Amino acid sequence: MTRVSGRIVTPDAVVTGHLDLDDDLIAAIVPDETAGDDVIVPGFVDLHCHGGGGHTFTTGSAPAAREAAAFHLRHGTTTIMASLVSSPFALMRSAVDDYRPLVDDGTLAGIHFEGPYLSGIRCGAQNPAFLRDPSMAEITELVSEGSGVVRMMTIAPELPGALEAITYLRDHDVLAAIGHTDATYDQTHAGVAAGATVATHLFNGMRPLHHREPGPVVGLLSSTATVELIADNIHLHPGMLAFAARDAGPDRAILITDAMDATGMPDGRYELGGQEVIVADRVARLAVNGSIAGSTLTMDVALRNAVTAGLPLIDAARMASTTPARLLGLTKTLGALTPGLRADLVILTPDLTLKSVLRSGTRIS
Incomplete structure (x- = not known):
């Protein structure tokens, strides 16, 4: 299980917490106000x-x-x-x-x-x-x-x-x-x-x-x-x-x-x-x-x-x-940070500068 933490941008809300990945899929979103301020958006x-x-x-x-x-x-x-x-x-x-x-x-x-x-x-x-x-x-x-x-x-x-x-x-x-x-x-x-x-x-x-x-x-x-x-x-x-x-x-x-x-x-x-x-x-x-x-x-x-x-x-x-x-x-x-979808995500700094990319749960950069 891989965990990515920050401000998770779902289709309806921004949730501060952890995005749990199970191989190539999003497994869960776990709220946690201490998770940090990186911004996580879908690929x-x-x-x-x-x-x-x-x-x-x-x-x-x-x-x-x-x-x-x-x-x-x-x-x-x-x-x-x-x-x-x-x-x-x-x-x-x-x-x-x-x-x-x-x-x-x-x-x-x-x-x-x-x-x-x-x-x-x-x-x-x-x-x-x-x-x-x-x-x-x-x-x-x-x-x-x-x-x-x-x-x-x-x-x-x-x-x-x-x-x-x-x-x-x-x-x-x-x-x-x-x-x-x-x-x-x-x-x-x-x-x-x-x-x-x-x-x-x-x-x-x-x-x-x-x-x-x-x-x-x-x-x-x-x-x-x-x-x-x-x-x-x-x-x-x-x-x-x-x-x-x-x-x-x-x-x-x-x-x-x-x-x-x-x-x-x-x-x-x-x-x-x-x-x-x-x-x-x-x-x-x-x-x-x-x-x-x-x-x-x-x-x-x-x-x-x-x-x-x-x-x-x-x-x-x-x-x-x-x-x-x-x-x-x-x-x-794909297309959203929702459990069950492919783990395509982009991690950004708080000012929305690119930090890291994952596709199907695999880190690209």
């Missing part, structure tokens, strides 16, 4: 990450993906999705086969295809050379051959054939996300009605809101969709992060990194989806036009930034772990 679940530690998910390379996942694991992300950017179909198809062993062994929770069925007007750092309207032939092949591997796909709902594609994804247990979109408010709601359940990095890569045409931001916040928020204080002002998180609530808002391979690396020149990216003072921008190109964020910092922005620690932990785990259908296994 983070990142649904949107392109890489880190100098390694990328975007090229479909299994060795690179394994290293990127290991980098984020050391920062507390015990469950991670490999997000690709807009790419030729051949790369998307090969990634399904190459990443399957990593899904099977638990290194990855699956693949998120962010594109290529996105708006050219709102492409952001997506490579416009690879953008195209939704192709049911491509999507059906990816989903059928990638059963259990392809877990999410981002689509702009205003594109021809998008609603059919979204419904198909929903009906085949793949999360359909709305993002990189110039959709109107009504088109956004049509996408949600068709089956979309996630908003890809809310605000970023979207038509700005306007009081006469609310657009996708208000459309998504006013819907049942869960909204992704990049809490790096670059993509979103802390005030806007707090506003969106409070509006959606911790059961409909999740923290993501949108991290690229430059995360944890020195400033310099990098590549994303065939385009050059320059990283300076932790901000990644396309060399060609200065568009923000992903982040250099880790989930431990995202949690701290969310709390600093004014969100309660319990809510921030739910947004970083419990709610994304629910989207993936994993709440019977």
